[in-house]
Amino acid sequence: MSPDPGPHVGRFHPFTPLVLTLCVAVLAVAAPGPKTAAALYTTTVVAVFLGGVGRAALRALIPLAPLWFFLFLLHGVLGDGDQVVILGLSLSREGLAAAVTQACRLGAIATASLTLYASFSPARFVDAVADRGWSFSTAYLVVATLLALPRFRARALAIIDAQRSRGLRLRGSPLNRVRAIGPVTFPLLLGALAEVDERGYALETRCASGVVHRTPLDPPLDRVGDRAIRWLAGAGAVAVLLWRVFG
Amino acid sequence: MSALLFKGAGFTYPGAPSPALRDCVLHADAGSITWLTGALGAGTSTALLLAAGLAPRHTGGERTGTVLTLGVDPALPSSGAALGGRVALVLPSPATQLSGIAETVFQEVAFAPANLGWPRARITARVSDALTALAISHLANREPGTLSGGEMQRAVIASMLVLEPDLWLLDEPTSALDTAGRALVHALLRREAVRGAAVVVASEDTDGLHQVADRLVVFADGCPVLDGPPQEVLRGERVWEAGAASTAIAGLARAAGNAAPRPLTVDEGVARWAR
């Protein structure tokens, strides 16, 4: 999330990365085997790097690595059927294929989602919605929720600092860690509730409820290229979905 | 017609054992600054929330009596159309009122006018003026989340100023500001009153407001108990009996055993006590 979404991604209309991410998700679910799934994942990673937000692809590896390891164990090591020996390990051929398929599906979805999150610009998104004359309330809800996450994180860090300064130890015995839960999570939950309340006050006092026609402050350009990408990606995803369901 | 009118107004928060406001009679006129003060829990904040319609709409609870804001009952759902953009409410914690979706202070201040569908050129001009008036033009491109308390307070006031409201309702609007900041906001409120707006401000900044406000209303136990010209009210003893306080110099005079009428300013204090 940034006001400066990146050198290339920032030039897209806000709806384009959104549509692309949805399409990647659909294609990932529809991908029938390891080769197509791997192709999808590779294409996604390459596109992300070309878009100038390669860091998101790398950051996606953090949650993916343990998931991939688990898949490899579950399907590859413990799988049945034809066995193949790799580096001294006896692995199931079918299991490996399944593991690779799942891993690449998850990889594509995770990479696309994190890229979307990293490159999302709330103001441009709200302006894009306003420019179309679509519902401001829905856009506000989506954006305010997304932006609540970094605020939530900052609040959590502040609470942890405060409790540590009062003597709370986060490291050490399991009992210590359990004891730490209350002093950290309760204020966080109460803070989250307060956050919801605050958005309510903001809506009421800032003329944001019952918005009929919001003025876009800096409407993003919706180029021919943007529309072409969205239509092609959307059509492709729908076609693949139909082929998988009926083919 | 008064910009704000309370007739026998009372309010009890949900689950509260006793009313926060009881049988309250209050009015505020256009072109003047009405200053509310009182001890914690005396009802000044509740009065402002009632005037804005947030009580009971947002807070829940029960209201009695009559409240008319710019001639309209603000608790009615239909009041939004009549009052939208004409009433500015500034709450004590500035973070409470941030839009939550603005990436820059400029966008934050432009939030309400954009919601009202103003033309872009008008928004840009008015936002620039408002930022200048609060001396925060240099913060136009900053992320609202990185502002200090004082800067955030100025940004919220700017985001109300941009609307040129007919009625200002401010609750401790200068609590996070230094002396220069408080003087700036008080001068701004004076200019707003001159423009014809009605300004109602709840504040404990007695030293800052006693020469700025036109009228002082002291609340105690949910009801106004004193109402008059600020200087007159502050020199007396009753303001203290009501649980509120006067200026620092008047407080010193009281501590030194001086009877009312007491000095309010440093100059008056020097005149009283110098050899």
Added chain:
Amino acid sequence: MGTMKPLLMEGVHFAFGNASVLEGVSLEMDAGAGVALLGANGAGKTTLTRLAMALLHPDQGRVITAGEPTAGRSPEDLASAVGYLFQHPEAQLFARTVRAEVGFGPERLGWATDRIGEAVDGVLLELGLSTLADHHPYDLPQPTRRLVAFAAALVARPQLLVLDEPTAGLDRAARARVADVVLARRASGTAVLAVTHDLGFAAAVLDRAIVLAGRCIAQQLPLTELLGDHPDFPAPPLLELARRLGLEGVRPAAAVLAPLLTSHPKTGTLEA
């Protein structure tokens, strides 16, 4: 005690990534000292206080809090010696009663139950919160919640109090309580370092001013010398009055000045 100072900083440099915040900052505080930490937004005041609490560690130089260097130590190691009051302190409240909330710190420090009870009762009395001991903190108004957080910072009787905007969001009565407690603690040897924009409060309860500007300490001088000397730091009314009545050196608080003014309804004479 010897030469153990509550706070000592020597040649401290600190940067967030590439952005330098503090360069070559050195300061020391003795027992019972009262220092107002002043400066524009972004000048590094909160960073300095966080360094004192081992929430941050210096890139160069040393921070020695309560006689021990902060290097390699964590905030929880300093909790018995330092009471830190954060901005928006009510965000940390979590317990079901005020008593439990304030007792949380000593409980984490391993104090015996009756010792905790005594300390909590004592600090609640100091702050006028005794009648609220069994209330749920979240049922209380904001200024009172902040007082509860202040009580939590005081309860272990730390040698050093580090306060970030201690009077923010407080009503007049609560501000008066905080002022009284700060003075009382200083008199009993607690050093107090406060970031505050409330110059009336600072003038009444603190003695020294440290002004941060340009990433270092621009000025370090008695507070009463700074106030009124610079347009950024105007003298609060009681200080200005005291000066004009020839009462330099008298603490500019009503309780101290009042006995020096003999009241005569019409003329009034001054006995110093």
